[in-house]
Amino acid sequence: MGREKKIKEKKIPQAAIIRLPIYLRYLNELAQEGINVISSNELAELAGSNGPQLRKDLSYLGEFGTRGVGYDVERLAHYISSFMGLNKExxxxxxxxxxxxxxxxxxxxxxxxxxxxxxxxxxxxxxxxxxxxxxxxxxxxxxxxxxxxxxxxxxxxxxxxxxxxxxxxxxxxxxxxxxxxxxxxxxxxxxxxxxxxxxxxxxxxxxxxxxxxxx
Amino acid sequence: MGREKKIKEKKIPQAAIIRLPIYLRYLNELAQEGINVISSNELAELAGSNGPQLRKDLSYLGEFGTRGVGYDVERLAHYISSFMGLNKExxxxxxxxxxxxxxxxxxxxxxxxxxxxxxxxxxxxxxxxxxxxxxxxxxxxxxxxxxxxxxxxxxxxxxxxxxxxxxxxxxxxxxxxxxxxxxxxxxxxxxxxxxxxxxxxxxxxxxxxxxxxxx
DNA sequence: TATTGTGAATTTTTTCACAGCC
DNA sequence: GGCTGTGAAAAAATTCACAATA
Missing domain, CATH: 3.40.50.720 (NAD(P)-binding Rossmann-like Domain)
Known part of the structure; x- marks a missing residue:
């Protein structure tokens, strides 16, 4: 399924979209610090959001976390990048x-x-x-x-x-x-x-x- | 009644607040052009909004228009300025x-x-x-x-x-x-x-x- | 007649609570 | 035990339709 089609079908809230780049910024920072996994609460705290909000936002993109563990930093960063069309100059x-x-x-x-x-x-x-x-x-x-x-x-x-x-x-x-x-x-x-x-x-x-x- | 108290009581939506400066910008331009009265539809068109939205936004501040006529440009501009605390340097x-x-x-x-x-x-x-x-x-x-x-x-x-x-x-x-x-x-x-x-x-x-x- | 002001309906967004899973 | 994913509830914002009135 193409990216555009998926977006239009699932109807991701605009408010969620504009938070994604903020999450991405901190995911990239975490990756640079060598941190591999992060919980929704920790990432949200960095991004000035809150756990449930962040989980909800990410849930529109798919299931990226591991229950009891958290999110794989690199994998999530990569996915958000490609979802937003940011993986090319x-x-x-x-x-x-x-x-x-x-x-x-x-x-x-x-x-x-x-x-x-x-x-x-x-x-x-x-x-x-x-x-x-x-x-x-x-x-x-x-x-x-x-x-x-x-x-x-x-x-x-x-x-x-x-x-x-x-x-x-x-x-x-x-x-x-x-x-x-x-x-x-x-x-x-x-x-x-x-x-x-x-x-x-x-x-x-x-x-x-x-x-x-x-x- | 003090401004702060009024704001807190009436609970003006945050989304409305951040549109007020845009309305104000165009009201000031209109005043400079010598236009005295403007309808909600016209002002909204300038401001990239729509009539009902603009009327709703203004209704939180009070009743400033004249039915059948429109809004007094200078009066409304002045009120928004003072409401937002913009009437002093x-x-x-x-x-x-x-x-x-x-x-x-x-x-x-x-x-x-x-x-x-x-x-x-x-x-x-x-x-x-x-x-x-x-x-x-x-x-x-x-x-x-x-x-x-x-x-x-x-x-x-x-x-x-x-x-x-x-x-x-x-x-x-x-x-x-x-x-x-x-x-x-x-x-x-x-x-x-x-x-x-x-x-x-x-x-x-x-x-x-x-x-x-x-x- | 034209246009405001607004209650009600609708849509969007956020929050919450907890089932599901590691 | 800890943390995600999500349906349901709540809150916020927008749209609509029309009564009110200059």
Whole structure:
């Protein structure tokens, strides 16, 4: 049975999906420390979750534990990776070579997780042709050509809000169907395109609200 | 009736709270464009939500609309701002003057929303004492003193994962109870401290999964 | 007529308790 | 004895339909 079919049939809750990468992160750390087996309670504690939640989440993928013992760290990590399509390197483009785009471009964490930043774009003639470490800043006019050539699968948008929808439309037109958007705007995209939004100010606003309650 | 009491009594869903800043963003834009009244459907469309959802969310705050007409843009914006405690400037500190910390420090969007970056810390002697635009990089050894002096209410952590928990513990010790964490680690903090986590790799991993499904 | 506000229905998510298994 | 897997219960969130009303 294909992965997609299985997912659609079993209907794994979205809330469970977005916790899987967190579990995976700690499983990989445990593996590096040479730990072979871990209980749901221990792993959940690391991941900021709880035992029953974690067991439920994993139960949607299948049966991976051993009763009375726990989960085989490597086996589980491997399965989550392949389930989420993370067992191969993926090419990522960054749109916008401003401060944020540049910082993201240099972020080491992406490569560690198999995301290769293979091209960065800008429309500023002063930036185009310059380097960010080893990477040349490309003219956004060459967007289509570069995306195709470099086989880009995911785009990160770090552009001003005023340009974001326009650029997103182009990305969609050129066949991109996964966008991580840092511009403070709700992108409108077709159903077959997925976006995730990181709005830095919104995060502070949410904190601002909850911190008063938590007191 | 005090704001906190009201919130706790009425039990506004957390999911509704985190949508309020998005509504607020578009209300402010509308106000700037000189639009005085907006319907739930129109505002929801802008915000990437839907009419009933938006009306339900707002209904937890009170009755702000006029049947047959819509919502008064300025009045609603003002109420959401004050409800979320966003009607006064708040002081923010950034911990870590690496690429990300520096980029965040220069991000204009915070100031627009009333968050003033008033101090940035690092432990690298090569960075301490240098400037990021107008802001001096402070020695992390002076963390307690600076946080108190500058009346910091929210901290943004842009430090390596290995240091994050250690620094978070200090922040809590020094009275900070709101942390925006960019380090890829699940912070352990007391109940009276709120955190929000932005994990860049996790976002790409989630996209990686859903993009296959969306196809 | 147009649009809000909301109780009720539905769906999704989380929690719980314990049978099942090593 | 210890820990998983899961059905059932509970809680949270979303959707819906429509009464209320400017």
């Amino acid at each position: 993926q090419s990522v483009a960054i749109i916008g070579a401003g401060k944020l785009g540049t910082a993201l471009c240099r972020y080491k964490g992406f490569a560690e997780k198999g995301f290769k930043i293979c091209v960065i774009f800008d429309d500023d003639p002063n930036k185009i042709g310059k380097n960010i470490d080893d990477l040349l800043i490309e003219d956004i006019k060459n967007l289509e050509k570069e995306l195709k050539e470099k086989n880009v699968e995911i785009c990160i948008m770090a552009v001003p809000a005023s340009q974001a929808q326009n650029i997103a439309d182009k990305l969609v037109l050129y066949g991109i169907n996964a966008i991580l958007n840092f511009a403070p705007i709700s992108l409108k995209v077709p159903e077959n395109v997925v976006t995730r939004q990181i709005d830095l100010s919104v995060e502070l606003q949410i904190l601002s609200f909850f911190k008063v309650l938590a007191q | 708040q002081s923010v500190a950034i911990i870590g003057a690496g690429k990300l910390g520096t980029a965040l420090c220069r991000y204009k969007g915070f100031a627009e929303k009333g968050f003033k970056i008033c101090v940035i810390f690092d432990d690298d002697p090569n960075k301490i004492g240098k400037n990021i635009d107008d802001l001096l990089i402070e020695d992390i050894k002076n963390l307690e003193k600076e946080l108190k002096e500058k009346n910091v209410e929210i901290c943004i952590m842009a430090v390596p994962a290995s240091q994050a928990q250690n620094i978070a513990d200090k922040l809590v010790l020094y009275g900070i109870n709101a942390i925006l964490n960019f380090a890829p680690i699940s912070l352990k903090v007391p109940e009276n401290v709120v955190t929000r986590q932005i994990d860049l790799s996790v976002e790409l991993q989630i996209l990686s999964f859903f993009k296959v499904l969306a196809q």
